[in-house]
Amino acid sequence: MSHPSTVLRTEYVCSCFFKYQIFIKKYGLHVCYDNDVQFEADFRQSLRFRGCSTDKQYTDVLSQVKGEVERRKNYHSRFLSNYLRNREYRYVYPELVQLQTSHLDCRFLDMMQEKNLQNADTLLHSLVNHGGHVHGQQVYSFPIFTEEFCKHLSEELENFKQSTKERSLPNTMNFEGVSLDEMGLSYTLLTALIKAYLQPITKLLFPDWGGGAIDSFKSFAVHYEADKYPSLSKHFDNAEISLSICLNSNFTGGELQLEQMLGQEEADLDMEPVVVQQKVGQCIMHRSRQFHFAHPITSGVRTNMIVWMRSSSIRNEMCPMCGHSPDIQEVPIAGDGFTLGQGNPACSWL
Ligand SMILES: O=C(O)CCC(=O)C(=O)O
Numbered sequence: 429m430s431h432p433s434t435v436l437r438t439e440y441v442c443s444c445f446f447k448y449q450i451f452i453k454k455y456g457l458h459v460c461y462d463n464d465v466q467f468e469a470d471f472r473q474s475l476r477f478r479g480c481s482t483d484k485q486y487t488d489v490l491s492q493v494k495g496e497v498e499r500r501k502n503y504h505s506r507f508l509s510n511y512l513r514n515r516e517y518r519y520v521y522p523e524l525v526q527l528q529t530s531h532l533d534c535r536f537l538d539m540m541q542e543k544n545l546q547n548a549d550t551l552l553h554s555l556v557n558h559g560g561h562v563h564g565q566q567v568y569s570f571p572i573f574t575e576e577f578c579k580h581l582s583e584e585l586e587n588f589k590q591s592t593k594e595r596s597l598p599n600t601m602n603f604e605g606v607s608l609d610e611m612g613l614s615y616t617l618l619t620a621l622i623k624a625y626l627q628p629i630t631k632l633l634f635p636d637w638g639g640g641a642i643d644s645f646k647s648f649a650v651h652y653e654a655d656k657y658p659s660l661s662k663h664f665d666n667a668e669i670s671l672s673i674c675l676n677s678n679f680t681g682g683e684l685q686l687e688q689m690l691g692q693e694e695a696d697l698d699m700e701p702v703v704v705q706q707k708v709g710q711c712i713m714h715r716s717r718q719f720h721f722a723h724p725i726t727s728g729v730r731t732n733m734i735v736w737m738r739s740s741s742i743r744n745e746m747c748p749m750c751g752h753s754p755d756i757q758e759v760p761i762a763g764d765g766f767t768l769g770q771g772n773p774a775c776s777w778l
């Protein structure tokens with residue numbers, strides 16, 4: 429069985445997508461590239477400081493950065509052709525394609541009863557009474573999926589990886605991930621999850637971050653292996669509210685650590701970080717612009733489903749990646765949640 433076809437809509441990115449926030453893993457640095465002269469002036473010094481000292485090392489970085497710029501130029505057209513081809517993908521577990529209540533942990537279903545959704549206090553009370561935790565700094569965790577659902581989804585992702593010839597990397601920080609959007613799964617499964625369950629939560633807990641007006645999302649799976657890709661560097665997400673849902677339990681370590689908010693780095697300097705353990709079926713929910721990183725896993729493998737929920741009402745004001753009013757550019761698919769003008773449904777999957 430393949431997923432039902434989805435009507436494609438025009439979407440938009442900020443033009444900074446093509447040059448900003450390029451991650452150089454070897455030196456743990458995010459850079460931006462416009463041209464060779466600007467790059468050298470802006471980053472040669474910080475690269476040297478991080479151990480990139482010889483000319484050869486520098487030219488290697490430069491060609492890696494230019495390669496990434498090239499990848500981003502082709503990103504949307506390749507995404508579109510992969511997405512269209514993936515419509516032919518045969519699911520091992522066809523029941524994953526549409527959200528069913530049997531996918532959801534019964535504690536989550538109890539927590540989400542109408543009477544608990546009156547206001548933020550009643551919701552949080554219900555959350556802690558149903559296996560959830562309030563970690564401080566607007567970081568929350570709660571059980572969401574059953575273990576069986578997580579197991580089937582992990583197997584499906586592995587099968588998908590094995591059977592696709594070409595797939596886009598969800599980001600430049602995790603090389604083993606799968607884009608659930610490109611796979612097609614998120615447009616059916618996650619649209620329903622967000623509409624029916626997640627938005628009622630974010631509306632109460634993140635009203636200032638567009639929690640009541642989520643109109644698009646990006647979703648992917650991240651994969652870690654103890655001896656190859658154990659951790660994820662510090663970053664913030666290109667979204668308003670982020671979720672990380674753990675899909676397996678055969679690993680140790682891998683805690684998510686949350687720190688300062690973007691733009692408040694100085695003021696938040698002495699703030700105690702929040703550290704959240706990973707648990708299969710558990711969702712960690714936080715503000716996307718709170719810097720975070722994943723501790724290394726010390727054994728095994730870890731796969732998490734990540735959902736970046738976006739609200740055009742917030743991001744149309746300022747692109748979080750460049751910090752400016754977005755310089756909107758049209759793309760055929762996989763936009764970053766910006767919209768053009770009032771009442772334009774563009775980019776909204778919800
Ligand atoms: O590994 C995780 O649990 C979080 C991943 C993450 O923060 C991201 O991919 O943006």
Ligand SMILES: [Fe+2]
Nearest residue numbers: 664665670720
């Ligand atoms: Fe993240």
